[in-house]
Amino acid sequence: MFYKTNEILQFVKENDVKFIRLAFCDLTGRQRNISIMPGELERAFEKGVAFDASAVTGFENAPGGDLFLVPEASTLSILPWRPSHGRVARFMCSIKDFSGRIFSGDCRALLASAENKARELGYTVKTGAECEFYLFKLDEQGEPTSIPYDQAGYMDVAPLDRGENVRREICLTLEDMGIQPESSHHEKGPGQNEIDFKFSDALITADRLITVKWVVSTTAARNGLYASFEPLPLKNAPGSGLHLNLSLFTGGKNIFKTAPDEHCPEAESFMAGILENIGDITAFLNAAPSSYERLRALSGPDYIGWGRSRRDRLIRIPAASGENARLELRSPDSLCNPYLALAMSIFAGLDGIKRGARPKALPESLLPLSPADAAGRARRSSLVKENMPELLLNNYLAHMPGMNTEG
Known part of the structure; x- marks a missing residue:
């Protein structure tokens, strides 16, 4: 891990680095x-390094027209996967x-502010993710089809599971980049896969998720396949989610780590806060019209509730103990902007x-049923207004499909 500029400059020189990519995420998560x-x-x-903000989704009305990328x-x-020479x-x-100030539309900065707010209250937030995606075949012109790469089922093995080697290549590539996958397997749908990741600080998790989608897509393409993160790419098959795992640490101890059927009051309050505010933040967890189709399908939670090891609930308390104790938020999908999803x-x-x-005990309250419904609740939310800069909120809702209507 490098923190000082002179250390990085020396590393670049000694390791034959010839090209440096300065990356960021626009408001859509791209x-x-x-x-x-x-x-x-x-x-x-x-x-x-300056760039034309007017050409980037959600940054069009940046003051001064140009913005500047400063590497972390x-x-x-x-x-x-790039050449070892150069x-x-x-x-x-x-x-x-x-002026050198953080741009108020920077979604990465919003997540940093959420981490800071937690620290002010005496907590460190640890997060993990379970990323699901489909692998589809390409046609003769190299364009994606809706034909799954295999017809395997949950945790099948080769030869039924044809994605085994692709997942292996993805996981090894991520390890080379300093990202530690925890496990991978074939999911329930034909051609559907899942890779799970170790816990880390929230900002690191979001950075990793941007990288994971990139590596998955790149690796699939190298293998003559197309990776889809669509929430419901096949109408009669399970949808794909991005389950977010969250826990709180104070004094180096996980407050979710208690007796088998107990939680400390603060852990319960944290979970209750997500449950009570979920309607207001759904626009940032579920960004596309197909996200809401998934929530209504058999593979997505469509009402607000929680349960121990209940996969039909919005929040699941997994059968995990010790430092792995956590809550699992099951409604998000991989089309979300991970910085906004984790921050909110x-x-x-x-x-x-x-x-x-x-x-x-909550009524079987439905989550927002459409992007417009979710956007309207976000606009009216005191929680969103208190924590999200107005420019970021307005730009986000203006650019997300189905959310750019007043509600």
Whole structure:
């Protein structure tokens, strides 16, 4: 892990790094980047590298027209699939305006503020993710089809599971980039796969999820396949989610780590805060019209509730003990912007702690049924208004399909 500019410059020189990608995420969750040469890296750390904000989704009304990418030193990774001679490195970046201040539309900065708010209350948030995706065949022109790569089922093995080697390549590539997968397997749907990841700080988890989608898509393409993160790519097959695991630590101890049938009051309040605010933050967990089709399908939770090891509930308390104790939020999918999804989940949970909320018997209240419904609830939400800059909120809702109507 590198933190000092001079250490990074030395690493670049000694490891034959010839191209450096400065990456960031637009409001839709799409990774963008610009490549610079090694000689420009020191200037990038000091002043940032300018880009045309008007050409990036959600940044069009940035003050001054240009924004600046400033690399985060600790996010350095080498791209293992690029040539070993003239290597390519990548940094995730903060986004600043012409005055040097953090741009209020920077979704990564919003997640950092959620982590800071947790620290002010005495907590560190640890997060993990379970990422599901489908592998589809390509046609003769190299375009994606809706034909699954295999017809295997849950946890099948080769030869039924044809994605086994693809997942292996994905996991090894991620390890080379400093990301530790915990497990991988074939999921219930034909051609459906899942990769789970170890817990880390929330900002690191979001950075990793951006990388994971990139590596999965790149690896699939190298194998003549198409990776789909659509929430419901096949109408008669299970949908794909992005289950988010959250736990709270204080004094180095996981407060979800209690007796088998107990939680400490703060852990219960954190869960209650997410349950009570879920309607207001769904727009940031479920970003596409197909997200709401998944929530109504058999594979997605469509009402607000929680249960121990209940996979039909919005929040599941897995049968895990010790440091792995956590809650699992099951409604998000991989079309979300992970920075916004994690930030708003954390803000919702912290709101529950501040109010001393308790999980209670809730009516079988439906989640928002459409993007427009979710957007309307976000606009009216005091939680969202309190924690999300107005520019970021307005730009996000203006660009997400089905959300750009007043409600």
